[in-house]
Amino acid sequence: MGNTKYNVLFMRDDDSVKRYRLSPFWLRVLLWIVILLAICAGAGAWAGYTFWTENMHLKQDKIELQKNLSDASVQLERLENVNKILDSYDPNELQSLLAAVPVEEKKVESTPAVNLDKLLFYKNLMRAGVENVKLRKSGGRLALSFDLNNLQTASALSGLAKIALIKNDGKSVEIKANHNDMSFHIQRFKVVRTRFSVPSGSELDDLYGVRLMITTNKGELIFSEVYPLSRFLN
Template identity: 80%
Template sequence: MGNTKYNVLFMKDDDTVKRYRLSPLWLKMLFWFILLLALCAGAGAWSGYTFWNQNTMLKREKLELHKKLNDASVQLERLENVNKILDSYDPNELQSLLASVPVEEKKVESTGVKVDLTKLLFYKNLMRAGVENVKLRRSGGSLALSFDLNNLQTSSALSGEAKIELIKNSGSGVRIKSNPNDMSFHIQRFKVVRTRFGLPAGVNYDHLYGIRLMITTKQDELIFSEVYPLSRILN
């Protein structure tokens, strides 16, 4: 039994029969090798599925965190905008204004002037367009406005139009008909927007609080809106 061998025959139509003698030890090793190979393949498939599933969960968590970060950024910018607007008022006057009207009216009254805070503090930012370096300059009877417009999603071009609205001290707005060639855009990264316009009839410069910049897409979707007090942007 110690000399037992297995004969393996290879037969070919156009050749002689070839015989190989194999020890049972080699057959056992071949069996265990195939079994080990199968176990390794199964372990690899299980590990691959586990890592793929973990990667999918991490991507989902990343998207959720990114959304929360964008929401927090929007809220922060809104609070900063409210802070800028409140800083532009005299503190003593603001306290008297806030104390003079019931909250449900959403208006602040002072010596004959009503400020509609719902319009004055309106802010919107979908994180698709960014506005920076807003500057305003008086030139004779007209105003020269300039600002940097940035495409925050550089994976695709951004097309649309910038619009201007003058905000009075009462919180009401007056839309400006600016030059479409100055305000329309198609950008991959950024554009410096410059335009000049005159005050509409019946609008007194001394009664203006600030300027609202609005960025809309070609589909007329409002993706950005913010009010800039004149005290902060006037050169």
Template identity: 45%
Template sequence: MSDSKYSVLFMRDDTDVKRYRVSPFWLRMFFLSQFFLLLCAGIGLYAGVRGYTLNVGLQDENKDLEQRLVDAEVRLERLSNMEKILKSYDPAELQSLLSAATTEPREQAPVEEVDLNKVFTRVDTREVGVENMQAKIVGRKVSVSFELNNLNAAKAMSGQGDFTFVKKDGTFVQAKTNQGDLGFQIQRFKRIRTTFLLPDGMDRKDLFGLRLDIKGKEGNVIFSETYPLYHILA
């Protein structure tokens, strides 16, 4: 019959039975609405999982691109620093170093070429900064001072510095420094001063510059740069 309805009974122990008459149309609509809500929930769950997966993939790709950008910036900065250094060098000093890299003594076995990349390689993890490097040489005594800045003021930085002599032939000779002078633990800033001697057999005229290496608390190099005497002699 067209006017037939369903009877829905609600029974509780403490109340009378309640009876509701529901049209088949509204009953169908109720079940269809439940099915529709479940379908929407399923679609929403699928979209959420897929969106999360895509987001994770994009984040990984973004991190990879950021790392590649940082590496490119570091390489560009090194090339820029090398260009600035080469442009600002004393022509006579630079010519001496380049001559050592390109010439061979007559009637002698060929000498090893100078690796200019090794001489001018710069390491900078952006944990510390070095400014106002100054040096003074009196006889065999070398006095050096510089400002060391902690670039991450949120935490104290500790480590150890060391110097290496860079000769005009491109070779390196380790300086015998006072480790107490070059050790540091700073929150923001420290002026470092130290004195050491030229190695036996080395004269000032043999010296091209000084290379400063700064190691962090765990012994890894966090800063390294070559300073030509032409720029830092007081």
């Protein structure tokens, strides 16, 4: 029994039969090698799936962090806008005015409060991205430019960009800019440039900011944000 051997035969049609004699030890070694290879393959597959899952979770966390950072940036800018509006009111002058007006007339002649929610209204459906907004004086007019990106590149985005000027008292004046400048049909992005005049009867000092609105060809508002003029015209 100690000299037991296994005969392995290899037969071909065009060659003689070849025989190999193997001891049980080498057969067991070969079996263990196959088992180890199977274990290694299984461990490699498990490790690959685990690392892939962790990588997907990390990517998702990164997207959430970027979104939270973007939202925080927007909220910070809105708070800065609110602070600038509040700073534009002189508390001493307001107090003097209230003291000079009789009690009976204060309710009638009081200045309406500015609705900050309406003034600083912000909307972003994440379908259109607006970047690199620039505004400058150009020959007695205002020149506006910005990058318009299609955030859903699976389909083209068509529509119209609109402009409105926001006065210090909270009123909005829509600007009729050149339609060819403001209309778009994009798969990826477009640089929008246009020029417009300040409405008659208004001065730059009377204006707080410019509202930029993006609408689809169906008239749906998908983006709206107010940019203070002090951000561009100093």
